Ligand SMILES: Nc1ncnc2c1ncn2[C@@H]1O[C@H](COP(=O)(O)OP(=O)(O)OP(=O)(O)O)[C@@H](O)[C@H]1O
């Protein structure tokens with residue numbers, strides 16, 4: 194069953210076609226990498242997946258429901274591209290706030306946030322105001338808030354940027370763990386090697402269009418290719434040629 | 439239903455934390471104390487016993503500061519969320535935009551009212567020591583109506599922040615609030631003396647502008663007039679409720695229309 | 699202490715606190731200057747634009763302080779048809795609160811012709827009844843009097859009304875005299891203040907000699923003005939003739955009384971003061 198569905202989605206900003214006739218599906222329990230150059234339309238697509246903006250035409254469904262309806266988002270964990278949270282809150286207060294918004298009980302919030310703060314490696318910093326956090330620390334608290342309410346679907350916008358190598362490995366393991374638990378994950382990234390390591394599927398976006406999509410097994414192909422080559426080829430070549438691979 | 443209450447509760451708590459972490463209130467309280475303390479020692483011609491002037495000035499400060507805090511808190515909530523992009527993780531949570539408006543409004547109002555409690559406590563203390571009057575029915579009514587005032591002011595600030603830029607919003611809100619405070623009561627009388635166009639404009643203003651002067655019991659407090667009928671108080675509070683609800687619906691309309 | 703301060707506030711807050719402290723300091727200085735500083739007086743009117751503006755501003759502030767006095771006197775109710783002088787006079791003479799009735803009548807008529815909810819709420823919330831401050835609470839008026847006379851030392855009304863309140867309502871004639879003398883020092887050309895001072899000597903202190911001296915000075919100042927007097931000023935001028943005439947009559951000084959009478963006749967032939975003077979003169983001359 195497809196957890197995330199996009200069908201012929203179009204979104205234009207003035208003269209810019211940010212997303213152009215984009216269609217793809219993500220099945221339950223899969224990790225999908227969402228790749229593309231800067232300005233390809235990744236963030237825009239994700240915003241539509243959360244109902245921040247409405248597509249000009251086409252359909253966006255999460256669990257076969259409209260994400261613009263609040264209840265649908267109960268199943269979505271989202272991490273924005275630029276991690277910026279209320280600077281005057283302490284880390285655990287931020288999680289308490291988001292937990293409250295998700296309708297979690299005090300006890301649930303306490304248990305989950307304690308667990309997540311350890312998992313993202315912020316132990317000892319939970320009582321500090323966020324304005325004292327470094328970029329990577331903010332990114333980590335961003336991961337924690339996305340996982341907080343234990344949703345089914347994760348939509349993560351460039352979750353790896355700003356993380357140090359160790360955190361990157363920890364986070365990679367975390368995602369794989371979540372996948373094992375049956376969670377569906379869509380993340381955008383510029384880190385091709387990272388994507389190759391953990392993704393089941395890859396969607397490559399160019400000027401709002403999906404120019405390539407397939408499994409990582411297909412990427413590996415005859416063993417002479419890797420994701421980097423495919424990516425470069427796709428972005429350099431015309432979309433038509435791309436389909437030949 | 440219970441999830442909505444849970445969400446609103448979370449939003450209120452964050453607003454309170456924000457107000458106190460930003461230390462605005464501390465600054466305002468110190469400001470007030472520094473302005474009032476020397477005034478409290480004034481004894482004209484070496485004669486003691488004058489307290490009304492002090493009562494009035496203290497109350498004016500309570501009014502000014504509470505309006506500034508209310509506008510300051512309410513007008514920056516949403517612009518701040520947009521500017522700092524905290525709106526994304528917020529709206530990604532299973533919370534409707536209407537609930538966000540309601541929660542943010544109640545949060546800002548709670549913050550403003552909590553500041554108001556501090557101001558009134560300071561006011562009662564200062565004037566109690568100066569004049570020996572600690573409580574009156576009119577004082578209670580003035581406080582309650584002041585809450586109604588803040589309800590309206592916060593709603594106006596919040597609505598404006600979703601329609602205009604912050605500086606335009608703050609300027610216009612302050613102008614409207616103080617203009618209505620000064621001239622609200624005489625708008626209809628003024629309209630009667632004007633030509634048709636001006637008369638229509640003034641009558642429309644009289645009908646839709648917030649009647650801030652309804653909430654102004656300062657004269658009764660300062661000059662020790664008896665309390666008003668509680669029925670009138672209830673009517674004014676009803677007006678505040680209706681007025682702020684309308685403002686919030688307009689704010690809701692603009693937030694729902696907004697695309698990020 | 700410093701580390702506590704540093705740990706409580708971050709950089710931007712420290713800057714804000716610094717700004718506010720500077721602002722506060724300025725405000726406190728201004729306030730202190732307004733309420734307690736003795737400005738070197740008499741002040742000369744400057745011709746520069748700045749001094750004109752500051753002069754105007756001070757006059758406006760000063761007269762708004764006097765409006766405060768009036769408002770306090772009426773318990774914060776705005777009353778159009780009852781000036782401060784009348785009202786004070788009224789309270790001092792019978793202490794009854796009656797002359798606002800026509801006013802209230804008018805309010806009721808408006809309410810009857812057309813129900814206006816805004817007017818209705820406002821009429822309930824804001825007290826409208828006619829009310830006068832009871833004399834024993836007249837101390838409440840004094841801070842504004844002080845503020846008015848400090849804001850503009852040339853506000854003669856503030857000295858007149860202030861001394862009246864001090865003398866008649868608070869019952870401190872010495873303070874009233876000191877205040878008036880300060881006013882006279884600041885406004886050497888004003889004969890009204892001299893008259894107020896003389897009245898206190900005459901009516902309260904019963905010091906006829908000091909009163910006479912002051913009235914004579916007032917007369918000289920009045921004549922030195924050398925311009926057409928306003929109605930209010932003529933009213934005060936006639937007071938001078940009345941009191942000087944009365945004192946002359948009591949001392950049996952016919953010549954002085956006659957001069958006074960002639961001056962009064964010139965100023966306003968159809969005035970009760972002139973009539974009284976005529977009577978007294980006839981009385982004195984017939985005695986002889
Ligand atoms: N609010 C907006 N108004 C106008 N144009 C926009 C808006 N948001 C995005 N765009 C345009 O849409 C296109 C896609 O932007 P988007 O942010 O989705 O790119 P992206 O793939 O996330 O890029 P990056 O890798 O740099 O994050 C860009 O050309 C961008 O300029």
Ligand SMILES: [Mg+2]
Nearest residue numbers: 235236237274
């Ligand atoms: Mg992006």
